[in-house]
Amino acid sequence: MMTEQPRPTTGHRVVIVGAGFGGLECAYRLKGAPVSITVVDRRNHHLFQPLLYQVATASLATSEIAWPIRYLLRDRRDVTTLFANVNGVDAANRRVLLEDGQALAYDTLVLATGVRHAYFGHDEWEPFAPGLKTLEDATTLRRRILVAFERAERETDPQRRAALLTFVIVGAGPTGVELAGTIAELANDTLPPDFRNIDTRKTRVVLIEAGPRVLAGFPEDLSAYAQASLQSLGVEVILNQPVTECSSDGVVYGGQRLMARTLIWAAGVRASRAAQWLGAPADGAGRLKVMPDLTVPDHHDIFAVGDTVTIAGPDGKPVPGIAPAAKQEGRYVASAIKARLRGETPPPFRYHHSGSLAQIGKRKAVIDFGRIKLRGTIAWWIWGIAHIYFLIGLRYRLSVAISWLWIHARDQRAARLITQGSSKVAG
Numbered sequence: 001m002m003t004e005q006p007r008p009t010t011g012h013r014v015v016i017v018g019a020g021f022g023g024l025e026c027a028y029r030l031k032g033a034p035v036s037i038t039v040v041d042r043r044n045h046h047l048f049q050p051l052l053y054q055v056a057t058a059s060l061a062t063s064e065i066a067w068p069i070r071y072l073l074r075d076r077r078d079v080t081t082l083f084a085n086v087n088g089v090d091a092a093n094r095r096v097l098l099e100d101g102q103a104l105a106y107d108t109l110v111l112a113t114g115v116r117h118a119y120f121g122h123d124e125w126e127p128f129a130p131g132l133k134t135l136e137d138a139t140t141l142r143r144r145i146l147v148a149f150e151r152a153e154r155e156t157d158p159q160r161r162a163a164l165l166t167f168v169i170v171g172a173g174p175t176g177v178e179l180a181g182t183i184a185e186l187a188n189d190t191l192p193p194d195f196r197n198i199d200t201r202k203t204r205v206v207l208i209e210a211g212p213r214v215l216a217g218f219p220e221d222l223s224a225y226a227q228a229s230l231q232s233l234g235v236e237v238i239l240n241q242p243v244t245e246c247s248s249d250g251v252v253y254g255g256q257r258l259m260a261r262t263l264i265w266a267a268g269v270r271a272s273r274a275a276q277w278l279g280a281p282a283d284g285a286g287r288l289k290v291m292p293d294l295t296v297p298d299h300h301d302i303f304a305v306g307d308t309v310t311i312a313g314p315d316g317k318p319v320p321g322i323a324p325a326a327k328q329e330g331r332y333v334a335s336a337i338k339a340r341l342r343g344e345t346p347p348p349f350r351y352h353h354s355g356s357l358a359q360i361g362k363r364k365a366v367i368d369f370g371r372i373k374l375r376g377t378i379a380w381w382i383w384g385i386a387h388i389y390f391l392i393g394l395r396y397r398l399s400v401a402i403s404w405l406w407i408h409a410r411d412q413r414a415a416r417l418i419t420q421g422s423s424k425v426a427g
């Protein structure tokens with residue numbers, strides 16, 4: 001039976017589903033508005049996804065890139081935080097439906113539920129080629145990467161050992177490039193002194209991309225620089241080759257099989273089910289097509305923001321699925337709600353692109369600020385400072401800065417812990 005969740009009932013009720021970059025920014029920016037806010041998320045933490053790959057490659061600990069949502073909003077008496085999975089919206093009766101049968105009444109709803117991995121119709125590949133989206137994904141990948149080296153140390157068959165020391169990353173966007181560069185450095189710089197039976201510098205890191213270049217969203221010269229930098233780290237870059245099979249043995253591309261025990265999926269995303277909950281129009285990846293004021297068509301009281309929506313930017317291209325875009329949209333929706341409560345009509349949302357950044361290993365990065373393009377060490381410093389600046393709280397900024405300085409000075413990645421299983425079950 002459906003029950004109503006008890007909550008403060010004073011004022012206009014705003015329910016925000018998802019405390020990622022978009023949802024949290026909206027909650028922050030509604031401070032002082034005459035509303036009571038409920039933030040509901042199926043995870044108890046806000047996650048800084050741009051540094052997930054550093055957890056997966058043992059550079060940072062999980063607690064350095066995620067913070068309890070309840071803690072982040074603890075000083076806001078106008079905000080109630082709920083830990084629950086939303087599985088529908090009853091728009092006719094203005095209720096958000098929770099998986100456990102409860103419902104949340106709203107006057108204004110903000111959907112900020114992000115995206116998940118997509119395997120282009122091959123969901124059966126997921127167990128063999130996990131993606132990187134959640135903290136659990138990152139610790140699973142970290143375990144798989146570290147366990148592969150552990151198993152190789154004990155493996156006597158040369159073919160099986162080679163497969164254990166082959167790491168395949170599918171998809172050469174920023175995440176694939178960052179993972180490939182960091183795994184190569186882990187194998188070349190950090191691990192060699194730790195092992196006796198294997199030379200970890202013989203590890204193969206293979207980055208496979210269906211398109212014609214790495215970092216396709218960047219200008220061509222920066223893509224070419226990124227590719228050359230990866231190759232100088234020993235990464236094998238394979239372009240124009242869609243992967244046609246993933247299995248426990250490895251991958252198939254261009255009709256040939258590559259034996260590899262560790263596959264990582266960085267190739268595609270699919271939006272949350274927000275569009276399906278409302279029967280609203282969506283693009284091919286399931287992203288909700290929102291109106292210029294970020295409301296859902298035919299639902300004046302429902303806004304949607306972040307990766308789960310699609311809207312054209314000023315250049316006519318879709319606004320990219322990046323954290324600053326989600327934050328801008330969250331900020332806009334907060335101001336739109338406030339304007340409406342004052343009886344005003346908010347102007348349409350306008351996206352400002354401030355730049356694209358990607359790291360390639362621990363000393364190089366590429367940055368595209370539009371007119372200004374940077375590469376190499378200077379870009380890496382800007383990349384690092386930008387990420388530290390956007391982390392939440394001084395304590396975390398300091399801790400991440402110290403971890404990175406340690407990696408730079410000593411090539412040591414301190415978070416090389418195999419969790420979620422003993423040597424018997426790990427793999």
Ligand SMILES: Cc1cc2nc3c(=O)[nH]c(=O)nc-3n(C[C@H](O)[C@H](O)[C@H](O)COP(=O)(O)OP(=O)(O)OC[C@H]3O[C@@H](n4cnc5c(N)ncnc54)[C@H](O)[C@@H]3O)c2cc1C
Nearest residue numbers: 018020021022041042049050086114306307321322323326
């Ligand atoms: C590995 C990786 C690296 C990235 N690197 C960068 C980068 O370098 N720079 C950059 O700008 N962007 C980067 N991004 C993209 C960036 O993280 C996203 O654009 C941003 O997180 C989008 O914010 P959002 O609020 O739309 O969604 P998210 O931040 O994904 O938040 C969605 C929230 O909704 C919650 N949720 C989802 N479904 C439900 C449900 N049914 N019920 C309750 N809660 C739900 C989730 O738990 C989550 O907390 C990266 C992403 C990944 C995965």
